[in-house]
Amino acid sequence: MGQTYWWMLFGMAVVTYIPRMVPLTFLDGKELPPIVSGVLSNIPYAVLGALIFPAIIFVQEGNILFGIIGAATAFLIAFLGGGVMPVVLGTIGVLAIYGFFM
Amino acid sequence: MKNQFLAGLKAGLSIAIGYFPIALTFGLLAKTTGLSLMEATAMSIFVYAGAAQYISLNLISFGVDPVTIVINTFIVNIRHFLMTASLNEKMHRAPKWVKAIYSFGITDESFSVLATGKEEKIPTAYAFGVTIIAYGSWVSFTAAGHVVGANLPEFLQVAMSIALYAMFIGLLVPAMKGNRKVIMLAALAAAIHCIIYIGELLSTGWAILVSTLGSAILIEVIFARRSKNVTALQKEMEES
Numbered sequence: 001m002g003q004t005y006w007w008m009l010f011g012m013a014v015v016t017y018i019p020r021m022v023p024l025t026f027l028d029g030k031e032l033p034p035i036v037s038g039v040l041s042n043i044p045y046a047v048l049g050a051l052i053f054p055a056i057i058f059v060q061e062g063n064i065l066f067g068i069i070g071a072a073t074a075f076l077i078a079f080l081g082g083g084v085m086p087v088v089l090g091t092i093g094v095l096a097i098y099g100f101f102m
Numbered sequence: 103m104k105n106q107f108l109a110g111l112k113a114g115l116s117i118a119i120g121y122f123p124i125a126l127t128f129g130l131l132a133k134t135t136g137l138s139l140m141e142a143t144a145m146s147i148f149v150y151a152g153a154a155q156y157i158s159l160n161l162i163s164f165g166v167d168p169v170t171i172v173i174n175t176f177i178v179n180i181r182h183f184l185m186t187a188s189l190n191e192k193m194h195r196a197p198k199w200v201k202a203i204y205s206f207g208i209t210d211e212s213f214s215v216l217a218t219g220k221e222e223k224i225p226t227a228y229a230f231g232v233t234i235i236a237y238g239s240w241v242s243f244t245a246a247g248h249v250v251g252a253n254l255p256e257f258l259q260v261a262m263s264i265a266l267y268a269m270f271i272g273l274l275v276p277a278m279k280g281n282r283k284v285i286m287l288a289a290l291a292a293a294i295h296c297i298i299y300i301g302e303l304l305s306t307g308w309a310i311l312v313s314t315l316g317s318a319i320l321i322e323v324i325f326a327r328r329s330k331n332v333t334a335l336q337k338e339m340e341e342s
Contacts, residue, residue, distance in 0.1 A: 011172035013148040021205040023187035025198045040184045042318035048274040049288030050295040050313040056267040070264040078275035085123045087272035096261035
């Protein structure tokens with residue numbers, strides 16, 4: 001990865017630290033406008049949606065079925081109430097079986 | 103002081119256990135993305151932000167440029183601004199530099215533990231206990247995951263390329279249940295991203311950024327207006 005990677009890491013570290021540190025040290029309890037705090041609290045769910053689709057479908061180049069099976073399995077296990085780990089391991093398991101026989 | 107620190111370690115243990123599989127998977131994925139053991143572990147040491155780290159792996163594998171990755175990291179982590187702002191009310195008074203140190207350890211999980219604590223004011227030593235044990239787990243299991251990943255058979259490594267997305271789904275679906283706003287947020291962001299992807303309008307990093315912010319803002323405006331209408335309606339009914 002080289003030197004660029006370390007610069008990127010430095011940048012990532014700074015932009016992660018600032019939102020954690022500034023309110024605790026400098027803001028001292030000033031309130032944000034409700035629309036701003038609303039948008040901020042929406043971001044985690046929106047980002048997950050954007051991350052999953054469409055990338056999950058194309059996770060294996062030239063094999064859309066691989067992605068579709070993976071997505072369906074993960075949603076099914078998650079919907080049935082599996083935690084994060086059962087979802088991850090279960091989906092890997094199903095795709096490992098699929099990959100093993102293909 | 104020492105007791106509060108120990109109590110913090112104890113409360114943080116559940117986070118440390120929860121981090122174990124996620125950090126292990128991160129180490130594994132970092133390996134398949136092409137990061138060295140040192141590069142992968144360094145990210146967990148210096149950045150320490152689960153979702154942002156996973157996303158950056160994703161973006162690195164797409165060849166997204168470093169500046170976009172940093173901007174994306176900022177967008178994803180800006181929510182901590184909200185959390186630490188509300189946490190500030192709950193913390194014991196302490197010198198700014200002390201707060202600046204433990205604020206490094208505020209993640210979604212450590213925030214949840216600290217913010218839901220039953221004490222009225224949280225002692226500084228307790229916050230250090232919670233954050234230190236969680237951080238230690240995150241860093242050490244990242245390295246362990248990278249080392250383990252080297253010895254896996256090919257078909258398993260291929261299957262593991264789904265791990266990241268499976269984790270995202272595992273995080274999203276429980277929040278979706280019975281929450282229309284969460285469903286709409288995720289669906290709209292996914293839809294915007296699909297349009298950008300099919301139209302080849304933006305590179306991956308920017309596409310994620312635009313769909314995230316677009317969805318978060320649009321849904322917020324819709325819901326704010328709706329709740330305003332509801333309160334206006336209630337008022338009218340009360341008056342008549």
